Amino acid sequence: MIGRLRGVLIEKQAPEIVIDINGVGYEVQVPMTTIYSLPALGQVVSLYTQFIVREDAQQLYGFADVASRRLFRDLIKVNGVGPKLALTIMSGIASDDFVQCVQDGNTAALVRLPGVGKKTAERLVIEMRDRLQDWDLPASSTTAALGGLAKSNIAEAEAALVSLGYKPQEASKAIGAVKADNASSEDLIRAALKNMSK
Incomplete structure (x- = not known):
């Protein structure tokens, strides 16, 4: 339908952006991983999109690259994972790191993503392993995936402070002052707010 x-x-304004195309403003929902790759306001941007029509809404979802859009499409095929949760998952971890976790069966790392419980993490691994087996991963390891998760927690915490x-x-400085290895985004936000109120 609308592919790009x-x-x-x-x-x-995370998670939504507006792109002006010949005087028409398109509202697009994007994951935080895409938000961080966007240019400044007033600059030209190009996104790959997925158009989803529901009974109560028509929504465009945008992604920085084709691989991210493919991951989104695979995620929403998983039982119990809708577009909103798929976007949340993709905001919490880079696509390659997510695929690495699925291929390794690393449910412990997936459970640390916002909105993902133990059952959902297990379902993601079971239902997505076959779909993602041809994914071209760079040379990496589960350790790299966990590192990516930590970085995305920092990014998520910064975005929450901006909102x-x-x-x-200010948000970046506040999170930088309290960041700790393996801290969840919630812990980082709480620590940053406490630190700033001193």
């Missing part, structure tokens, strides 16, 4: 959009980025009204530089 190219236009001027005019709004960026609370802090400037991006």
